[in-house]
Amino acid sequence: MTTLSSIRTLVRRDLKDEDSVNYRWTDDEIDRAVEKAVLDYSEYCPMQVRSVLATVDGSQDIDISGLTDRIDVLQVEHPVDESLRQFHPFRVWADILTFQGGYEGDGENCYVYWLQKHSITAQSSTIPSAHEGIIALGASAYAISSQAQYKSDMANTGGPNVDKDYNFWAKEKFKQFYDSLQRVKNYNPNKLKVIQLLPEE
Secondary structure: OOOHHHHHHHHHHHHOOOOOOOOOOOHHHHHHHHHHHHHHHHHHOOEEEEEEEEOOEOOOEEEOOOOOOEEEEEEEEOOOOOOOOOEOOEEEEOOEEEEOOOOOEOOOEEEEEEEEOOOEOOOOEOOOHHHHHHHHHHHHHHHHHHHHHHHHOOHHHHOOOHHHHHHHHHHHHHHHHHHHHHHHOOOOOOOOOOOOOOOOO
């Protein structure tokens, strides 16, 4: 099972930083780099979620504050579980979703199809196992980049080109990372919202 610890191990392997007596990056630095990589990954491949929320009888508004780590809302279906599915135009402002065109709720449930950020914790991960390497690659890029900033202040002891070496290394890693994200991308916020997510069976 993927956890923060297992991803950290992949990152250290990628960085050739596996000597626990002389780590160049602390666990906290690696974890922060993983967090940044997960946020980037979420912008390209967010989780696709369907939530059941109650509408309010006679109201156009629905409270969506419970949709935590929300990136975007794609569709709202109401009523639910009908043979002819009905999706309605809406807008989102802060944590309120508002039906457009005069449509109102009836107190019954609706389906909200939305996109959520991924997470990796000490116990679990929402990253598909096939994409663990992409996260490790991105985390490596961020870790090297932070080290480059540190090394630039240590030029007198690390050599005149030490910061440039790290910057070049980081640049190559970031290119590989974003190339990989483009290949697995499943979300384009500039496209019109279309009915592309089906209810779970």
